Amino acid sequence: MSLLPRTAEEFSSADYWERFFHKRGEKAFEWYGDYNTLCGVLHKYIKPREKVLVVGCGNSELSERLYDVGYRHLTNIDISETVIAHMNQRNVQRRPDLTFHRVDATQTGYESSSFQACLDKGTLDAMASEEEGVVARKMLAEVGRVLAVGGRYVCVTLAQEHVIKLAVEHFVEAGFAIRIHSLSQQNLDSDSSSFALPVFVLICTKFRQPSPFKVLEMCQGEDGTLCRLGSVPELLAAVKERQAYALMLQKLRGATDTASTPSLTLCHAATGLPRYTLTVQDSPTSAKVPRANHFAIFIVPQGREADWLYGSAEGRTQLSASANFRRLIVVAMHRDQEYKDMQAVQSELSPMVIELAPPGMPANHQVPFLTVGGDLGWREVVGRGVSGLTGEYSIEDVRGEDGHVYRRLIFMNNTQLVQSESRLRANATTGPAGSAQKKKNKKKTKPPAASESPSSAKKNHTIDRGFLCCSHHEVMIAGLAVLGKEAMSNKDGQVSVLVVGLGGGGLPQFIRDFVPGARVDVAELDPAVLEVAKTWFGFQTDDRLKVILGDGLEQISMLEGKGGHSYDVIIFDVDSKDRSLGMSCPPPAFVETPLLEKVHKLLTPRGVFMLNLVCRDSALRQSVLERLQALFPSVLSRPIEGEVNEVLLCSQGGVVRDKPSTILQELQQAAKNLQVALQNHSQNAPFNPQIDITAMLKGLRVA
Helix, strand or coil, X not given: CCCCCCXXXXXXCHHHHHHHHHHHCCCCCCCCCCHHHXXXXXXXXXXXXXXXXXXXXXCCCHHHHXXXXXXXXXXXXXXXXXXXXXXXXXXXCCCCCCEEEECCCCCCCCCCCCEEEEEEECHHHHHCCCHHHHHHHHHXXXXXHHXXXXXEEEEEECCCHHHHHHHHHHHHHCCCEEEEEECCCCCCXXXXXXXXXXXXXXXXXXXXXXXXXXXXXXXXXXXXXXXXXXXXXXXXXXXXXXXXXXXXXXXXXXXXXXXXXXXXXXXXXXXXXXEEEEEXXXXXXXXXXXCCCCEEEEEEXXXXXXXXXXXXXXXXXXXXXXXXXXXXXXXXXXXXXXXXXXXXXXXXXXHHHHHHCCCCCCCXXXXXXXXXXXXXXXXXXXXXXXXXXXXXXXXXXXXXXXXXXXXXXXXXXXXXXXXXXXXXXXXXXXXXXXXXXXXXXXXXXXXXXXXXXXXXXXXXXXXXXXXXXXXXXXXXXXXXXXXXXXXXXXXXXXXXXXXXXXXXXHHHHHHHHHCCXXXXXXXXXXXXXXXXXXXXXXXXXXXXXXXXXXXXXXXXHHHHHHCCCCEEEEEECCCCCCCCCCEEECCHHHHCHHHHHHHHHHEEEEEEEEEEEEECCHHHHHHHHHHXXXXXXXXXXXXXXXXXXXXXXXXXXXXXXXXXXXXXXXXXXXXXXXXXXXXXXXXXXXXXXXXXXHHHHCCCEEC
């Protein structure tokens, strides 16, 4: 492609095109596709009997091929004298009525309303490349002038943002109807396939009177379903979505790359809102993968897209390995979208995802659709709000794999992460979750739904405060055994706890409800999170459970500075908002040595510091461990199965690092005492907790 211009300005230069066609010689240069690629859409909008102006014809064979199939009224213009002379000479014998003229497309001299169609293949893209698009605007104005009422400007374009925006805005202002076809790249010729972007055909139809409302339409392929859009920005966004899809497709046509997991969001045709997110997961080529297992589509049930198996890179890798396909497309459905049934979803996805097949897949290969449970799953958004610190959030009820209904807090800036989760217990009017009544109606895709308002939702469901949804919360509760076997056996004793990070409040509420004598302080930065916890997650403050609004770092510094505020347990359960860090939980400032020293001073002699650590950087993790080991005689780690999380239990005394074999022995009796205490103590919670303390402690190891 060395003939391509070095600068954008050269695209609209007559001298450049003279040199281009002189060097190119007689070989036709087919920008963006030849007749065979484009004939389907061209014949829809240009009829053989119509007078057609072909702007910037170059030495393309397109007009010749149209002439050969019956188009006899083609007027071809170009600014290159070389190409016009060559095209006239080439066609004077075989196509005597096919005319070529050296004419400037910005001032043609033709009579107004003298053509029924204007055909442009790449000329607009060339002219719009110069600064501010002045030349392109002149050409579009000339096109509008020479078109008759009902005439169409048919423009084959790459639809780069500045080009398509200029053209659409120009013709919308002139009262034209706008339609854009996105063509498949599968049949492009060798020249046009050099372009990374897909090819579009822009159709602008001239009305007798400017339309009182905008007609903006998008169509996939030549004969796809038309989608009516409400505004120019929505139409341009639909074009950008298709371009992103094409770029992804081009990348995936190469060799499979297990280290890369590209993703793409597909929007709803009618609304333009996100509808599906596709993530490509490739597996290493192996003799273990059957030849038939080339490609499959896995549809994640609604409400399950944030599960570790589907929402994390590690989980999708495991899913792909267990599915045993060379390429697996993991499809997540979006909230606020309606989906009829699994068959409808498959039909909707099939035309798009089949293009993402790995290279070398046999022709006519049947691509299976996979899922869990056989239905679409269920999710209902029961509340929304905006945090001044974190942005928009959503409160959602979903059905879990176990049949129970769960309530989740999702921040919209990271929809793959469940910020907080609680299990719901359906009241008597709706029947308990997972009960025989539910099994009787198991064919329904919706369980009894919470209503849109907090008050009516509370009438239908109750938060199960004796159930912790997060495995790391269960480990933290089990970690209370590190306090010693006497700590939970003395009913008159007290356990003072500081929790940094509230979320839905499930962990501090559980400690307050089930740990005898527990007094809990919670430091929470975001007032909106406190309101969410109280409104949607059954969180209740009292004299034994208090919330301090403010920065947790500042709270720890203030308490340590005052002195006398000692805690038996300090828990860090706060995540980082910066997802680019190798450690997403806690934020780095929470594990700097000066702050850890203050935490150490705030603990009682029997105290334990618990940290939820999510770190994918091994060097960074080791650095955190070394800082903790410099302060605490005992640092124990409990990895969370199937996740990146691990809980670190750091104690003032207790087990020494050089005696790891004694860890479980010393904790065994304390674990039994803690289990009994939790089951017997249930103030404000008329049901027993469901945590096996001994099982939670079995995975402990010296860090």
